[in-house]
Amino acid sequence: MAKSSEKTTTIINNPSGDSGSGMGMVFGVIILVVVGYLIWVYGIPAIQQMQSEGVQINVPSSIDVNVNQTK
Known part of the structure; x- marks a missing residue:
């Protein structure tokens, strides 16, 4: 096969x-602010x-300590 002498051009589009x-x-x-607010709330x-x-x-509001015992 014969070698081609054509050159291909590369075009770079930046x-x-x-x-x-x-x-x-x-x-x-x-x-981010909305998601943070929803997490906070x-x-x-x-x-x-x-x-x-x-x-x-449960602690009662008043304690009755009767030291006089009846016999």
């Missing part, structure tokens, strides 16, 4: 400079209710 205004970051921060009380109550001790 992307143009992005002139974005950072709206993606603004939306990301807003979403609903998540923390739910976690506190799931914790074990422990031992419940």
